[in-house]
Amino acid sequence: MIYDISVPALLIFIVFVGFVLGLSFYFARKTRSASSYYAAGGQIHWAINGIAFAGDYLSAASFLGICGMIATVGFDGFLYSIGFLAGWIVALFLIAEPLKRLGKYTFTDALNATFKSRAITLTAAVSTLIVSIFYLIPQMVGAGDLVTPLLGLPHWAGVVLVGLVVIVIVASAGMTSTTYVQFIKGSLLIILSTVLTVYILKHGFTLHPDNENRTYHQFLTLSPEVTGGKVTNVENWKVVSQQEVKGKNFVKLEKDGVPRWFSLSEKDSVYTLKEALSIAEGNGVILYNGEPKSNQKFFPVGHLDKIVIDGQEMESSGPVGPARFLSVLGKSELVRFSEAKFTDEGKKVTVYYQNVTAGSDFMLPGLKYKIGKGASAWSRLDFISLMLALFLGTAALPHILIRYYTVKSQRDARKSTILAIAAIGTFYILTMFMGLGAAVNGVLDVESSNMAAPLLAKAFGVFLFSVISAVAFATILGTVAGLIIASSGAIAHDLIDNYLGWKQDDKKKVRAGKISAFVVGIFAICLGIAFKGMNVSFLVGWAFSIAASANLPAILFLLFWKKTTSQGIATSIVTGIVVSLAIILTSPTMWDRYGLDPANALHKLDNPAIISFPLAVLMVWIVSLMTQKTKPAAAIN
Template sequence: MNYVPSPWAIVIFLIFVVSVLMISYHFAKKTKSSANYFAAGGNIHWSVNGIAFAGDYLSAASFLGICGMIAVSGYDGFLYSIGYLAGWMVALFIVAEPMKRMGKYTFTDALDAKFNSKGIQLVAAISTLVVSLFYLIPQMVGAGSLVTPLLGLPHWAGVVMVGTIVIIIVATAGMTSTTYVQFLKGGLLIIFSMTLVFMVFSRGITTSPDQGGDVPFHNYITLKVLDSTKDKVVLEDKSYQVVKELPVNGSLRFLKISKGQEESIWKLDDKKGVLEETLFITTLANGTVLYNGGAKEDNRFYQIGHMSELGGDTNTKTGTLNLFSFIDTIKKGTVIRWNKQVIADNGGTHTVYYQNPTPGKDVLSPGLKYKIDSEKGAKTTDKIDFISLMLALFLGTAALPHILIRYYTVPDPASARKSTIVAIAAIGFFYCLTLYLGLGAMVSGVIDITNDNMAAPLLAKSFGVTIFAVISAIAFATVLGTVSGLIVAASGAVAHDLMDRFLGMNLGDKRKVFAGKIAAVAVGIIAMILGILFKGMNVSFLVGWAFAVAASANLPAIIMILFWKRTTAQGVIASIIVGLTSALGLILLSQETFNNLYHLVNVTAPVPLANPAIISVPLSFLTLILVSLYTAKKKTLNGTIVSQS
């Protein structure tokens, strides 16, 4: 779709950015020591830290990614909300207080508290950097997605803008400014998301959504087919001419037809004897991109997402709905979802989106994105993939570096626990809202099919430019805050873990802060490059990978250090290396990466799983146990020999 920026949106956005920079400037004067820079001096009140936790956690993946995934895949997107919140149970019940007790500035401190091992310092710091970078990618992609509708700038400009602002935030005041930016953003995100859900309920659902009268509903038409054979299709309406049938593998049939000078692509439904209107993006051999046969500015490419019938009525609307009647209305109707088919033609390609009427009860049950029903063709690997994703989400939260460092910003272990509880309440409430935001977008005719990450902001836009501007600015602040936290974590890993402790450079307090700031700038630049490279991937899906890497590399070490006395430093090192490399290796060899990153079409990847956690997490645990037993035994034997001699 064509995005036209509004001056009002730009003003609200700028107010947000200026406020965030002023917070950083205010705290910059107080941030002189490394304790202040890396851990906000350990003086943040638990209630502020709790909302800041929510700010850290409710990243672009939660707000943009989950809402977008629910908007196109229904309930399967909500699985992320459930898994993300479940992960906090591990954080609260197992990790929170011990992490606070054992650590100082970074996750590496806590792992290394018992051992003082150079190996742990090195691998834990590397793991922190890798996980942070993996988590940074979707945030940057989300930033790029946001600036296009908000400011009318290209994707790369959004990525560079976020990168630059975040570098300023982190390089000036470190964790203190990051905490207050997160607090502000976390609070506002929850309040305004709740407002948006009430607006969705208040408007109700209609079979012809027109965005409050702002955008006329496009009624997708069908053309009657008189005769259809393998080689020929005859249409009833003679004003249309069949140009040719497009070559497609499989049973679907698409025709290029013309009316006057205009050509369009239609899907043939043999059973109903009709041609169905599609949406299509044509990339010509010379690189020109056309949307439904026209330039982007022509606005011929429509926003999608509506219900074709409500309780059997194809032309109706409801009144105001509530938490229950909203779900009930969708359950009893049919939602028009859209499938995608890429077709090669004349040296270029057509990306064709065609209608897929889906019963509401299927939209509200699992299975549209993740195949789990054997009767619908799900294979064993599909089911294992689903379990693997849910495992990664459950175990990943408590192993994310930017979450772990927030335990060091509060004064004591009890405050760490209390701030986690505030976070769980705030995050849990928000995740309940995501279901309604996503489904609201699904039936309100607001989805940009080329970029599902924009579902929630575009839903806001359908209620007016002010709420859109506020929601977009908050979403942008969401990215800013989360990226800031991740960069603080990464800069701590470089300056504190690697330079100060592993390399033994004995940096003084001021030099350590300076090194942290330089590291922040470097990580920020790398994040910008990755954000541009990964454009177009669903941010929630990418975050699923970050969780898998964190769960595999970090969590086994944390859990075993806390609960297994025979854990050795070598066991921890081996576990982190195996968890990290196996998770990364499995991701890089997966079908998703082959298709979406390497753009290898029709190539079967060696790894059938999209999420590696189910293999890499047990492997990491097993490695830790075996290596610890082996090295402890060796130590005992050596000790016996020494005592005998």
């Protein structure tokens, strides 16, 4: 998509970032001990911690990724919201209070409170780092996507900018400043999402969403002459070439020296050509819809093809309520844009073609995750695996778990969790309306579904876009800060201090944490650049899978099975890490990132939890039984 820099958005963005940095420097003067750096001294009020929980958890995956996924694949995207929220039930009833009782600074402290095992220290610290890094990738990808329309910078520059700002936040004041950044952005995110939802409902539906803040492009539909399945003639157009990709025919036509791509459709023996968006890249030149980028002919998309209200086709609906919004959309038809890639005349071509979809299909599962008609055993297994990871992963995310150490008591930990569930649940209901609103209001960037919510806000006014973008940026800052805190604790406290035995005073522990934060931040920047273009919710699913597989079996067995041994826990963690990583790195999605054909991947699973979680559970049980004589079981009351 072609973006113009918004000066008001830029100014609000600068003010907001300046405020966040000022807050960090303020708390930096009060950060002297390791306890204050890693756990805010355990002095955070439970209400602030509850909203900070929400601010930490509602990451780029929630605001940018889920909204974008709902906008492009409908209800399948909302399944992420359901899975993310359901995971908090496990955290509330099983994890919150015991973890507060056992821990000090890190997830490893709690897991190793009884055993004092070097094997647990090493494996849990490594698990923390791997999960945090996988969670960092989508945050940095989202940062690059967000900064492009704000500052006019390339994706990599946005990733670098976020990385540097977060390194400053964490290295200056640690958990205290991170908590308040998360509290502020969590509060603002819920408030502004509510405002945006009100705008969506007030605007309702219209077939051609034109106003001063958006440009609706009227896509061409042509009538071709077809012989033997090939287009032979189109009035006033020159037929240049044709491609068939996975059973879909694409035709390149030329008019006034400008080539354009169309998709060929056939219904009841009637052929039509529907205009597509295209990017042709070769010999150092990139053409958008056959023209240079400077001509700004690459349009935002996403609109209704038919509005049906009370059985009648309408041009618009006017303001609607929440239930009416869902009802009308379910009976109407919308235009989605699907992606196809191929080579034409030596150039790499990406075509985004129109895909008219019934609202009833959009509001039900099946557009992304094939679990009903047309589903295979692999697709059903992958879907179950994803839901398992989302449900179990929340209670095992290290950067979420360490928030329990920032409050004073176990009771405060429980109250924080309840408030977080209420705030997060409210937000996820709003994501449904924001995603569906983006799908039908002509604001989608086909190159990045992650920009659905900010661009929807822009359609309703530059000021709303400015504030939403600033808060989205803060969303990324807060989550990345929490992840880097967890990572630096794993390195400085778990590995250096406990595993290697390099005992340090508080001043040296804090310094080691800050150096670790810098190293992890630089690494996160590199990964964010490498994974450009992927939906951030999809990427976060991997982090949840690894956390659920590597961490949760160890936590649950430690808390609820008296025969659990240190060897069983360490083996379980290693199994969860190795198996989940092996499945991810050989998945169809990664095969595509390697430049290989996804159809030739070693298996068809993108989400590993259905295999890696049961194996980790099995290993902690078997190894614990085998090592009873080596290490007597320790019960935790």
